[in-house]
Amino acid sequence: MQLLLNTTSPYARIARIALAEKGHANIGTTLVDPWADAPALLKANAAARVPALLTDEGRPLTESLLIVLWLETQKPQPSLLGSDPTAAISRAGIAMGVIDAAVHTLIGRKITDASFDGSPVGLRRRRTIVEALSRLEADPPAFESGTPDLAVIASVVALDYVRFRFPDAAWLPELPRLTRLTARLNARASFETSLPRA
Ligand SMILES: N[C@@H](CCC(=O)N[C@@H](CS)C(=O)NCC(=O)O)C(=O)O
Known part of the structure; x- marks a missing residue:
């Protein structure tokens, strides 16, 4: 492969x-x-x-x-859908919304410039990032031990990517629960070795 x-x-x-x-x-x-x-x-x-x-x-x-x-x-085991696949897929969908909105913002800047962020579409993407992360913060995916499910993977990837691309974003809400989850998962080899870097 x-x-x-x-x-x-x-x-x-x-x-x-x-x-x-x-x-x-x-x-x-x-x-x-x-x-x-x-x-x-x-x-x-x-x-x-x-x-x-x-x-x-x-x-x-x-x-x-x-x-x-x-x-x-x-390779069905270990499953990336966890013990409650519906919940995992639902939360993963929210996190993918964050990722898509963040990536689209970068593409919008490529097409125009940083003023994209304040355009109607740019503000819509920002609202998505804030709203979706707030929903995940209110009902975060859980990780105890074993294999993280897709909700955990997508949520951590989403938050790391937002912080990587928008390091000074005053518009980002406080996200203590997601921040703790991210810190824990980033100690794991699969996450640590794939952290975003320029
Ligand atoms: N829906 C695709 C999105 C992949 C994607 O957009 N990748 C970006 C990098 S973050 C890319 O290669 N962009 C180049 C382009 O859009 O032409 C997936 O889930 O894999």
């Missing part, structure tokens, strides 16, 4: 963590810049986005959550 990724993408981080938690911590990785149209990435993913996973048969898998789904089919 070979994972095409970069070191900032929250979607790639979800795939990396899921792979590691399923016992594939040491698969080959290729660093690519999705915005530079790397030929290997374009071949693997018509959308030229990371992550893309090449299976041992050479079949490309794209979309972070579909990679998680594929992993679940290949």
